[in-house]
Each structure stands twice: as structure tokens, then as C-alpha cells.
Amino acid sequence: MKEEQRTAMQRVLSYRAFRLMKKEGLPKQIAEERVIEDLRGDYDRNWVALDAKKRPETEERNHTFFTNKGIDIASIWVTPVMLKKSIADANNAVRFLLKQESIHDYDSQAQGTENRILKDVIYVTDKGFLAKKISFYRPMTKQGDPRFWPYQMGQFCSPGDELGLAVIDGVCVLFNLSKIDYHKLLQDTEAMEVQTPVQKAILNFLVDNLGLTPVANELLQRIKDFVGVPLLAPEAKSDSKKKRDTDVGMAVEMALGIPANSKKTPDYKGIELKAWRQKGGRRDNRHTLFCQVPNWHLSPCKSIREFVKLVGYPVRDTSELQKIPLAEQKEAKELRCTVSTKVVNSQKLGLRVDNDQVIEFKDENQMTDLLVWDGDLLRRRLAEKHPETFWISCRSIKAANSKEEFLVEKIHYTRKPLIAQFLSTIEEGLVTLDHMIGYRDGALSERGPAFKIHEHDLNKIFPENIEIDLSNP
DSSP states (O other): OOHHHHHHHHHHHHHHHHHHHHHHOOOHHHHHHHHHHHHTTOOOSOHHHHHHTOSOHHHHHHHHHHHHTTOOOEEEEOOHHHHHHTOEEOOHHHHHHHHHTTSOOGGGOOSSGGGOEEEEEEEEOSSBEEEEEEEEEOOSSGGGOOEEEETTGGGTOOTTOEEEEEEETTEEEEEETTTOOHHHHTTOOTTSBOOSHHHHHHHHHHHOOOOOOHHHHHHHHHHHTTTTSOEEOTTOOTTOOSOOTHHHHHHHHHHHTOOOOOSSSOSBTTEEEEEEEOOOSTGGGEEEEEEOOOOTTTSSSOSHHHHHHHHOEEOOOHHHHTTSOHHHHTTOEEEEEEEOSSOOOTTSEEEEEETTEEEEEEEESEEEEEEEEEHHHHHHHHHHHOSEEEEEEEEEEEOTTSOEEEEEEEEEEEESOOGGGHHHHHHTTSEEEEEEEEEETTEEEESOOEEEEEGGGGGGTSSSOEEEEOSOO
């Protein structure tokens, strides 16, 4: 079996076991044994195709719908124990969403039922809206693990269902992603029961689309001022044979009068700018969301130097090798590669998502964990970097002096990234990780690690973006 098929098979079986665990309340090992037993040795299947369609159609349509509407949803998987005891653990995505939207902060909540907090929650059913209460509390046992419970939730779902918790207009809203096709439901809203102004506001939000903010309109007008004008990167050299990825972004920023930016915050009055050369290949059109070093405290490898020593390859640039101190040259290594959950790469490196962590491992005879990223930090980085973003596509041209210049031709505008769902996009292989570890002037460094996404997958993280064609002003 090819490596791609083997990896896809593992993902499919793991997903089926996960759904069985939730639906029947089984321990992980028993669920995995049941899934393997159901196969009855029939492993000769198109696992890549099964991996692409492993989620039920209604759930897939709902995730696409809410993504396109810019509604950040935290998934809640219903189990028999949850419904029997009327209690649910607040997973990391739920806690992050509640804190991000200023609904509830478990970190500041004292333990005990006397410190229970009640808020409003609205169920969106196939008939309309149901107004209920949702409780947030931390019990005296188990270090006060965060808990919550939407009242009468058992009337809204069954074991194995995936629910989606969102916050709209400051109110918790609950959707049944497994049983109700919300895209179809909201095509005709006249039959839906709407009883209060809050419910009307939520309905309008679900139906309406996004538009440009005033600052985005201001930035768009500034960019339109130099549409058709060739832009030059400030450090471009006519004798340089290598095209740097940063040249196009620097050219756009210089035209806008923005200083070169290596900060973690957005570029223009809260709007992040991402510019690139137009290219034809799928791989070439991946764009960096942000860069983030691993959590060295949690990672088995405690430094980039230790990591590259284990998985890198000898330095290939002889001119750079000569700059490295003589004592280090023999063992000097570098690493430039893409790592994904989809397949183990040529360096035997892969990613997996486990317990709200992104883990990079080496799969050579046995799986060895190497680097760890904390889910909360990755979500914060995405929120910090992309509250609003202009994704700017430029055409590369060669000037008379042989320097490369750029013409702005297209912009995709996005805002409000779907923070709670970010780790799911990594798990699905939509967001990948790039290492760029090498020596520069004799010193080892990494420009990254960079979390990247392909251009046509942007709508998996960002609301359906607004495309602005500037090629024919």
C-alpha cells in the first residue's frame, strides 16, 4: 500500500472510531477494535477518496455554510453519558470561543455550584428558535474542570450528534449540525417562528452577507490609486537571479508608505496585507497565515538545533558552509520542507492533532514525537494576525533595467477568521507547516515555522471572501 493510501486509511479508521466512541460511549481501544473488525480484512479500498468524504453530507454542508457566513463554531460531540447526567466538559474550543466573545471566562470562575453562571442560549431548530438557559460552572472535584450545560439539550439531539456552539450578537446559539441542513432551512425563513428582537437579529445575521468595513474601503481606495503602476521592491537588485517571496509584499507596503513589518500584529490600521506573485501550480499558491515557534517546554526537542540535528540533511550551499565555524561544519544540517497531517514527507515527518495540541512526529519504524504547539496559542496567533486581511495577487513583469516589478490585479478581502475551527483545518490537511531552517552568515536560524494555506482553501478559515478584480480598472 502506498504511503498516501496508508496515511488516509489511518485517518479514516481513527475518525470512524471517534464517532463510535461518541455515539455509543465506548472506550477508545474497544471502538478501534470494532472498526477494524467491521472491515473484515478488506483493506483494498480507495482510502484517499474515503478520507475526503468521511464526514456525513449534512455535517459537511453545514460546516461549509457557517464558514461562508463567517460564523465561528465550536464543535460539541454528544455522548450517552452527557445526556444521562446533564453535564458536558467544556473543551478547549468551547472555552476559547466563550472567552473570545466575552460570554464567560472559566479562568476567573471560582469552583462550586454556588458560583454557577447562567446565560441565555437559543436553539435553532427546523421549526424556528427555542430560548433556553445555559449554565457554566466548575465543580469542586477534578481540579474544577470547566463544565457547561444547555438546559433541555436532550430534546434537541441524540448521542453521536455534532452540535455547533456559536455566539451571535452577544448571545449563545446552538445548532444541530448532524440533523438539520441549515443552508436549506434558511432558504425559506417565512415558516420559522421568530418571537423576540434578539431572535430576529440572529436570523438576519444568518441570512445576510459580509461587506467591507470603513477602514477596508479606505485601504482599497489607496490601492486603486496605484493600480496599473509598476511597483518595485525597495531592495530589488537587477543582478539577482533569485526571486524572493518577500519582494512583492515589500513593494506593496512601500507604495502604501508602510514600514517593513515583522511584527505579529496587522499591517494597516488593523488590516493584514498578504501579497504574492500570480502562479499556476497548486503548491506555489500556498500563503503564510503566521509563523510560530513550538512550545519548547512541551516539546521533546528543546531547540531548533536539536531538532534539525535529528531530522535535517547536510548543508548543500558550499559558500554558506564555509561561513560556519570549522568545528560545526561536519555536522551542520539544514531543513526546508512541508509537513502535513495528510502524508509523511520524504524526511519521514508528519503532523497530528491530539488533545488540543499540534504534534510533529517522525515516522521511521516507530512514531517519535518531536515538536508540540499548544492549540490556544495557535488560535490566538490567527486572531491577532487576521482580524481583517487583504490577500493581494500581483502580476510579475520585468522592467527595462531587468529588475522585477509588480502590478496589482486582484484582491480577496476576508475578516473574522473562524478561530475555534483552526485546529480542524490542520487535522484535515488544509493548513500545513513549513520549516525553513538553515545557516545565514554562519549562524543557524529558522524563518518560521510557517503555518500555510492554499489560496482556494481560504474560505475554510475565513468567511466567504469578497473578490475585487483590479486588472481592468
